[in-house]
Amino acid sequence: HWQMGDILKEKIEEIRSQVKGRKVISALSGGVDSTVAAVLTHRAVGDLLECVFVDHGLLRKGELEQVTEAFRKMNLPFRVVSAGKLFLERLRGVEDPEEKRRIIGHTFIEVFEKEAEKIGAQLLLQGTLYPDVVESAGIAGSQVIKSHHNVGGLPEKMNLELLEPLRDMFKDEVRQLGKLLGIPDEILNRHPFPGPGLAIRILGEVKEEDLELLREADYIFVEELKRWGLYHRVWQAFAVLLPVKSVGVMGDQRTYERVIALRAVDSVDGMTADWSRLPYDFLDHVMRRIINEVKGINRVVYDISSKPPATIEWE
Ligand code: XMP
Numbered sequence: 001h002w003q004m005g006d007i008l009k010e011k012i013e014e015i016r017s018q019v020k021g022r023k024v025i026s027a028l029s030g031g032v033d034s035t036v037a038a039v040l041t042h043r044a045v046g047d048l049l050e051c052v053f054v055d056h057g058l059l060r061k062g063e064l065e066q067v068t069e070a071f072r073k074m075n076l077p078f079r080v081v082s083a084g085k086l087f088l089e090r091l092r093g094v095e096d097p098e099e100k101r102r103i104i105g106h107t108f109i110e111v112f113e114k115e116a117e118k119i120g121a122q123l124l125l126q127g128t129l130y131p132d133v134v135e136s137a138g139i140a141g142s143q144v145i146k147s148h149h150n151v152g153g154l155p156e157k158m159n160l161e162l163l164e165p166l167r168d169m170f171k172d173e174v175r176q177l178g179k180l181l182g183i184p185d186e187i188l189n190r191h192p193f194p195g196p197g198l199a200i201r202i203l204g205e206v207k208e209e210d211l212e213l214l215r216e217a218d219y220i221f222v223e224e225l226k227r228w229g230l231y232h233r234v235w236q237a238f239a240v241l242l243p244v245k246s247v248g249v250m251g252d253q254r255t256y257e258r259v260i261a262l263r264a265v266d267s268v269d270g271m272t273a274d275w276s277r278l279p280y281d282f283l284d285h286v287m288r289r290i291i292n293e294v295k296g297i298n299r300v301v302y303d304i305s306s307k308p309p310a311t312i313e314w315e
Helices: 002-019 032-048 063-073 084-091 097-119 130-136 154-158 171-180 197-201 208-227 280-293
Strands: 024-028 049-055 078-082 123-125 161-163 236-250 253-266 297-302
Touching: 002 032, 002 161, 002 171, 024 032, 024 097, 032 049, 032 123, 032 171, 049 063, 049 097, 063 078, 078 097, 084 097, 097 154, 097 197, 197 208, 197 236, 208 236, 208 253, 208 280, 236 297, 253 280, 280 297
Parallel strands: 024 049, 024 123, 049 078, 123 161, 253 297
Antiparallel strands: 236 253
């Protein structure tokens, strides 16, 4: 695509002229925006860019390995900071969703800040898109319903100059740019994943053993969506672990175990959403696999709420 090629050249020039030989730091998340911003910036300034992946211990099954592999393939150098223990400690006993987000956001900044100091960076790279700029300026009249943290709040505290090469672009343009940069489709077409990760998909207190349960159930759901060719037909899909137990029967044994809710939505931008009309046979198959394979789950429900009035996530 010749137009994208021109945009790419222009962006590279812009980045070079802002960076001026100084060091840049970036927080990778495995998401589309931060990945495109990092690969683009790496193309422009090479090893002046240092990427950090903070593992908050709230990732999905196999996610760190998958993302690591993808970055290696793209020759994008990065370091992983494993901070799962710290995040879980801070979250102990905390039940309120916004409090969980606040703790995760602050802990993220603290961990990332330490890395930035070690690296001695002067600029902070962010994958901010045009809609984010509009939203935070309040032009969309958006009200804070959930405080989406991402890495917002980092720059003010850290005294770093912001580098935002995607701030005049829309998501579909970023995907095209990413394709031109050789970023694999599995990253470009991934479902969105929230910054606080699985912490907001375990209702109430986050415990290690519950993370394990949720990881297994979520993995089965997403794996089957891919296998049935449905993954790219939905905008976002995931499992949620509910804080209730219900009665069931396995063989001739009574069980009293937890409930998994499956959520899949159709949407354009996440602002509004409708529940995906997934085939009954598919849902049936996923239900069987989850109950048979995930110890501690004896019931699976499918969320048929639209946004509004519900939100996409349960917290
Ligand atoms: P809601 O639940 O608000 O979700 O309808 C809309 C989209 O935003 C994602 N989401 C978050 N992303 N930090 C994030 O980075 C957050 O705290 C957060 N909460 C929700 C959600 O996954 C969906 O794609």
